[in-house]
Amino acid sequence: MKKTYKYMFLTILLALVFIFGSMVGMNIILQIRENQLLSESGIAVIESPVRAWQGRADGTDETDKNTDEERYSLTTMQVKDVVERWNNRQGEILHNPVEGQISMMEAVREGEEWLKLIGMKEEVYGTDTELNFVRATLSVGMQKDALSAPLEPYYSFWTVHFSGSYLDAVLCLNAVTGRVWSARITIYDNLPQELPYEKLRQFVEMAGLQAAEDTISVNEEGMQAVLMLEDNLLYAQLKYQNVTIEDNSMVEYTSNGLLHDRYVIVSYEILAD
Amino acid sequence: MKLFYKIFLCFVLLFGIAFQVAGFMLINYAYGNAIGQEKKYAFQEFQQNKYILQSILYMEPELFEGGADSLPNMAGKFTVPVTIFDEDGVCIFSNIGAQPEFLGFDGEDDVQIAFQIFREGEESYIFVYDCITQGDIKVCLVTETDISSVVNTQKSMIKYFQKIYVAILCISFPVIFLLTKVLTGSIKKVGKAARRIAQGNYSERISTEGKDEISELASDFNQMAQQVEEKIAELSDVAKQKEDFAANFAHELKTPLTSVIGYADMLYRRELTKEEVKSAAEYILSEGMRLESLSLKLMDLFVLDKQEFLLEKMSVKEMFENLEQGIEPVCRKCGTTLHMNMDDSIIEVDYDLFKTMILNLVDNAVKANCKDVWIDGKQERNTYKIRIIDNGKGIPPKELGRITEAFYMVDKSRSRKQHGAGLGMALVSKIVKIHSADMKIESDGKTGTVVSIAFRLQGGGMDEENI
Structure with missing residues (x-):
């Protein structure tokens, strides 16, 4: 036992x-x-999510870059793909510019030029108005599925942020064409009273695209204007939003710390049909 | 150590190891994955802050020339703590606590960045380092991304896993215990049955439900028990037969000796008449001859048990032509007529044994007071059948089963008178067995006896070469 x-x-x-x-x-x-x-420590190789520009399909010599002719242009289908991917993105992957994409300096200059031409710089608001470059980042849109291979360089966008006393602007420029295809402008002073729909055609031209028709459609409320583009695969949209801050609500400040209880948001977009 | 404990320990060991290995692989994978994700996030954070720094340098190229004092609110411009070095490696600005070293990395390659995972006490960080060129200005940037929460989450996961492990073991202990008990229970049954058989209960058997190895073991055990039981029964029979043999032998020996001693004593002590002396001597002689016959036959029986016999192919006709010379006088002496009719064939026999067998059978027939003895031999398919037929007293049918037992005599008094010992048929039976033949005895107990012996033929027929 x-x-x-x-x-x-x-x-x-x-x-x-x-x-x-x-x-x-x-x-x-x-x-x-x-x-x-x-x-763990060491050197990491950051693989770019986009590959270098492969060249134009018609094989034009790249030394033509100093001419007025566009160096890099995209077909309407390419633009449609790019716009769809960018507008449906679920995140962004930041990366360094690759060959064929514009640099940060070029993006900032293009952005400043766009704001000037569209009428958002000191010519409109006076010389006291300062609109300064704040930040620029280059990224490509992230979808639900992981990237199996690097994308074409024209899928990337420079997001350039400008800020001033009475105005904030966030511009999205295509990294290959250098054109502004999306802009969101928040205006705190000299508020426009109505939708500046006449600028829509200018926006389309400055985006390097062609309108399909002369007529700009404006909705009943006068807050949204649409212009169909060539091939009817794309359209340009201009939205106007007049925001008034109610009592006891969050109050909007500009980057200079000024208090505003009322502002207007004007947004320009190229969208796929 | 009992099988129960061994199986139990094996279960616990296997379960423990398997659980821990699986847990380790899972946690290791998750940890590696989490750190990998944090690295990617840190690289993206670095890229974000790199653009911020580039933007600052673009707007204010001479910002860093005034030293750290001229950089108010610099920390607020970045999304994470940073350190900025000039191209000579001098720190321009820093709000990072620890300073990792990135020796030997010049940051010339745009696609490469240096990183280091750093741990200080409970805090863990990923530092990322690269150099940036904006116009003519070159600076180097280090960003710090805090991954302490990820590390702490992993630690919590490990602790949680261990708690689950202990809890599951506590639950599974009784399950493992019961399972082991069930497994070893069947084996215990086999052991109990073996013990009962060892105690003498040879008919003990185990039920064989199912088709697993234990059922096979039980089935094999039952077979073994069956064999043991049969063998024990066989040995018991043999022992009984030996006992009976010894008893009969002792009795057969005692009986004539008693008479011999009695008559000898009478001759020694008393004065007898000539007729009485002759009668006593005759009795002593008769019993002596019986004893001699008994001992000779016993010798033969023993020799048959011990010796290996080589059988030879012999012609039946030739054998019986020789045997007739020995059989004829025996028959003539008792007034019996011998009739022989043998078909020729070749059978495998030991001639001497065969002769003994035939002589014993003829002797028995003659002693049965028969007038005629017929011996015939015929080939039937693949056997050769020899029949010895007599028309004597016969053997009662109820005695036929015991006729080949040693010392068994149907009519003891008649046999003793004829100096019989009751061993003749036992001898014949043994010789038939040695020849792998079959013997059959038929009798109605009144009109005679037929003894048939069938010898197996090789190849189913006569061998023509040897005729």
Whole structure:
């Protein structure tokens, strides 16, 4: 009988040793693994989500870049793909410019030029108005599915942010064509009273696209204007939003810390049909 | 250690190891994945802040020339703590606590960045480093991304896993215990049955439900028990037969000896008449001859048990032509007519044993007071059948089963008178067995006896070469 109890005791003891021994063993191994992971260092190669520009389909010599002719142009289908991907993005992947894409300086200059031509710089608001470049980032839109191969460079956009005393502007410029295909302008002073729909055609021309018809459609409320583009695959949209801050609501400040209880948002977009 | 404990420990060990290995692989994968995601996030954060720095340099190229004091609110411009070095490696601005070293990395390549995962106490960070050129200005940027929450989450996951492990073990202990009990229970049954058989209960058997290895073991055990039971029965029979043999032998020995001693004692002690002396001597002689016959036949029986016999192919006709010379005088002496009719064939026999067998059978027939003895031999399909037929007293049918037992005599008094020992048919039976033949005895107990012995033929027929 004593022997039976001895073996029973031995069994229980061994079982406990196995159980706790395996726990301790695993903890030790995990600790070692953690130390390995948390002491990792080295050089990482950042793979660009876009590849370098492959050249024009018609094989034009790239030394033509100094002419007035556009260096890089996209077909309407390409523009449609790009716009769809950008507008349906679920996130953005920042990256450095690749060959064929404009630099940050060029993007900022193009943005400033666009704002000037569209009528948002000091010519409209006076010389006291300052509209300064704040920040620019180059990114490509992220979809639900992971990228299996690098995309074409024209899928990237420069998002350029300008800010002034009475105005904020966020422009999206296509990284290859350098054209503004989306703009959101928040105006805090000299508020436009109505939708400036006549600027829509100018926006389309400055985007390097062609309108399909002369007529700009304006909705009943006068808050939205649409202009169909060539091939009817795309259209340009201009929206006007007049925002009034109610009492006890969040109040909007500009980057200069000025208080505004009323502002207008004017947004320009190229959208796919 | 009992099998129960061994199986139990094996279960616990396997379960423990499997669970821990699976847990380790899962946690390791999740940890590696989480750190990998954090690295990607850190690289994106770096890219974001790199653009911020480039934007600052674009707007204010001479911003960093005034030193750190001329950089108010610099920290607020970036999304994470940063350190900025000039191209000589001098720190221009920093709001990072620890300073990792990125020795040997010049940041010339646009697609490469340096990184380091750094841990200090409970805090963990990823530092990313690269150099930026904006116009003529070159600076180097380090960003710090806090991954402490990820690390702490992993630690919590490990602790949680261990708790689950202990809880599951506590639940599974009784399950493992019961399972082991069920497995070893069947084996215990086999052991109990073996013990009962060892105690003498040879008819003990185990039920064989199912088709697993234990059922196979039980089935094999039952077979073994069956064999053991049969063997025990066989040995018991043999022991009984030996006992009976010894008892009969002792009795057969005692009986004539008693008479011999009695008459000898009478001759020694008393003065007898000539006729009485002659009668006593005659009795002593008769019993002595019986004892001699008994001992000779016993010798033959023993020799048959011990010796290996080589059978030879012999012609039946030739054998019986030789045997007739020995059989004829025996028959003539008792006034019996011998009739022989043998078909020729070749059978495999030991001639001496064959002769003994035939002589014993003829002797028995003659002792049964028959007028005629017929011996015939005929080939039937793949056997050669020899029949010894007599028209004597016969053997009662109920005695036929015991006729080949040693010392068994149907009519003891007649046999003893004829100096019989009751061993003749036992001898014949043994010789038939040695020849792998079959013997059949038929009698109605009144009109005679037929003894048939069938010898197997090789190839189903006569061997023509040896005729």
